[in-house]
Amino acid sequence: AQSVTQLGSHVSVSEGALVLLRCNYSSSVPPYLFWYVQYPNQGLQLLLKYTSAATLVKGINGFEAEFKKSETSFHLTKPSAHMSDAAEYFCAVSLSGGGADGLTFGKGTHLIIQP
């Protein structure tokens, strides 16, 4: 069984500040991990994914995440927040790279950017 825990349902940062969204996972096998972003009334857009090739994964829009097996974590970061980053962010885990089984999502973190 797999599960994902996202700490903090809401995170507020100032424009230009560091963004840190936390994700911890539980998986009985080496996991594939994903971060998705969801804007209001839209579907989910893939930011980045971890597939064991490298522990530091770079994604779109300046986001990156680091896989830490010892901490069972996959936190999402961005050095400098932009107003357009305000959205809901979901961490997800699967047994495959995403094409052969369903994703298990966390409950999401709402990112608020203050001007």
Next chain:
Amino acid sequence: GAGVSQSPRYKVAKRGQDVALRCDPISGHVSLFWYQQALGQGPEFLTYFQNEAQLDKSGLPSDRFFAERPEGSVSTLKIQRTQQEDSAVYLCASSLETGEMSNQPQHFGDGTRLSIL
């Protein structure tokens, strides 16, 4: 279009009515997934197709939920005798999944927002 298309975008139905939600995946995508997203929650897996075969339906909450993909492209999620707790956004995703490219990510549609009165 190039993305996953879902229709209708919004659906309002009275309790007890049947509804059908449609998903057009990205052309050529083998895998298709349905998720249910309740308000303020993350999406929850409902069912998975590989071409026309429904390989996993473990997430369907009751026998009132039924999904099909008869020709391996368009899929329909049907909910019979709807209840208020069925109110949610239903998301469809597709993936180009083959033997050597099984790490292809899922691409999501914008969802259908279902409201049961």
